[in-house]
Amino acid sequence: MMNYTEFEQCGLKRSMEVLSGKWKPLILHHLFHEKEIRFIELWRKMPRVSKKVLLEQLQQMQEHRIVERIERNDFPPQVAYRLHPDTKSLGPALQMLEAWGKSR
C-alpha cells in the first residue's frame, strides 16, 4: 500500500496541483503557442481575469519553475513571461491532454 508520504509525493498528483486551476491551463496554452508574451498582452488574451489575479497566478507558476519572468529595459520598461526550460518537455503531454479534453 502507498503510505501517506508516497501519496504526497505521487508525481502525477504534484504536477496536476501546480498545473491545474481556473487560469493556469490557459496561461500554459498561450505560452506554448508564443515564445514570449508581455504581461499586458497575456492579460488582453484572457477573458474576465483581473490583472491582480493574473499576476498572482504567474507568481505561483514562477515559484514552481513553470514560467520565467523577463524584464525588458525598454522605455517604458516591459515585463514579459516565457516557459521555464524544465516545462518545455511537457509540450507533448499537454497537447495530448488538450486533444483529449476537446474530444470529451
Added chain:
Amino acid sequence: MMNYTEFEQCGLKRSMEVLSGKWKPLILHHLFHEKEIRFIELWRKMPRVSKKVLLEQLQQMQEHRIVERIERNDFPPQVAYRLHPDTKSLGPALQMLEAWGKSR
C-alpha cells in the same frame, strides 16, 4: 483574443478539471498499473480516504468516461473498476506528467 466560450472549451482546461483533485490522480495511478481493481482493494491502497469519498470520486470519473464500473456476479457480488477505453490513450501523457512531477 479567446472569447469566453472558447475559454470554457479549452481542451487543456477541461482535462485538468476532470483529472485533478486530491484523489483522482492517485486513482488514475493505480488503474494504469492494474487492469482492473476491486473497490475494496483500491480503498485499501489509498491512505486516509473514506469509502464514501472514494465512491463519489469514482462516480464522477464514471460520468466523465474516465473509468468503467464492472459488476462481478461472484458470491458475494463484487464491484471493480477499470480505465475507460477513451482514457487509455492518455497513458503516455500521464506518465510524462508523473515523471515531471517527481523531478520538481
